[in-house]
Amino acid sequence: MTQNAPFADPEQLSLELEARFRLIGETRMRDLPIYRPDLAVETIGFRAHGPWWAGVLITPWFMNLLLFPRLPEAPALPPEGGDLQLELAGRSERFLSSRDEVLGAYLALSLASPMSGFPDQESARASARTAVTALLEPRAEAPGQAAEPRDPRPATDRRGFLRKLFGG
């Protein structure tokens, strides 16, 4: 499969992404017991990030960080279900490759699924924003605070890493 045609801008991508996943939610997910009818499809913080459009997608059944190819130099995506190791916030993350008939090819990193950990949309949104800040924005070092000393203990999993990042 060829790479999808690049989206013009993050706003267009966000609109198409939301429309697509709203439709998927209505037609394929709505009746499943894992679906949270009180949550809504929403994109958070899509922007250019290296050769990608990057941002977080909230749905009633998952929250992922998504990467869509933006520039020709974006690496070719493996077949659906395959993975691609990418550097993100100084850490190598394993993204899963996905193909959609409308959106084309993209990469996904799971942040949450199912969504039972979020009491409401606002809390999901707050988490998504935190993830965008932590993973997609260059970290400004607080004055008087040198680069974080490397923790000699084994970094745990991505969740542990995120928690550490967010000071939890």
Place this chain on the structure above:
Amino acid sequence: MSYDKTLGEALRRQGVSRRGFMKFCATTASLMALPPSMVPAIAAALEQARRPSVIWLSFQECTGCTESLTRSHSPTVEGLILGQISLDYHHTLQAAADSAAEHAREEAMKENYGKYLLIVDGSIPVGNPGYSTIAGISNKDMLLETAKGAAAIVSVGTCAAYGGIPKANPNPTGAVAVSDLIKDKPIINVPGCPPIPVVITGVLAHYLTFGTIPELDDAGRPKVFYGETIHDRCYRRPFYDKGLFAESFDDEGARKGWCLFKLGCKAPVTYNACATTKWNAGTSFPIQSGHGCIGCSEPNFWDLGGFYKALSVPNDPVTLVAGAAAAAGVAAGAAMAMRNRKAKADAKSKHQTVTIDDLEK
């Protein structure tokens, strides 16, 4: 006995190449999510590590944990590493029999008191001490006696970690987990029915490398191996995201490798490394072979609804602590999911299951 031999010497004597050893160290590092720069440190630590005395007790179990460990990994270097600990007592693997076997256990305890690693597989029946005995000693008495001199305990398998299948309703033997009886020792739970072999050896390597027990989650499991759900890492996850599900085991969706959620897959609530380390030297794992995850590394998995019933996670904000986390401004969904582990377990114990027919209405 050769307790003073280091692992490095022992491995060389066994003909394990430097390259093979470094490869093992690299695998271990990557498994523990350590940067490659840590590999030489791991190699140095492992080479210098004294072979620890290990006593392995098997109680109400099926020997699947030992099968998993020994079969799928010999003759790889992990298997040899395990051979190079001083495995002083293990029913299935030891050559000694009869009173000589029990003597080996007593001897190892005496010589390494306070230093040996105790590994347990199987649950302990407390309903009647006669339900399961070894050399006339009840499982409970043997555990209490052997645990006294242990530096740490590793509960291998869901039975030792949480009671497992023997504890399944109606729990005829009064089976309990190791942690139900031992309260004064560090206990590492390595659940799974059976656990992934490389996870067992990885926990051991961690102990040998750092001399400490790894960071554990609420359920006593090492976060390095049990930090994420199988669903988070599953290669079928892109299909779940898009709402593409197999509806039966032989439909078009099943052939196309779509998500098995509707067929009862428990991966969304199962914390284990199956989707990344896989089984049989990285060949496959249950979901890849076309069957949903049964959640075998989770407490009480046997009694949490049918294996073929789609999972339902109740939306019960009362049991969730996410709101507090959000208020504190540290509300990463991923982070909260970790904090909510206990809330989730509580929720799960209440979860409703539905049939495929219900789903298709």
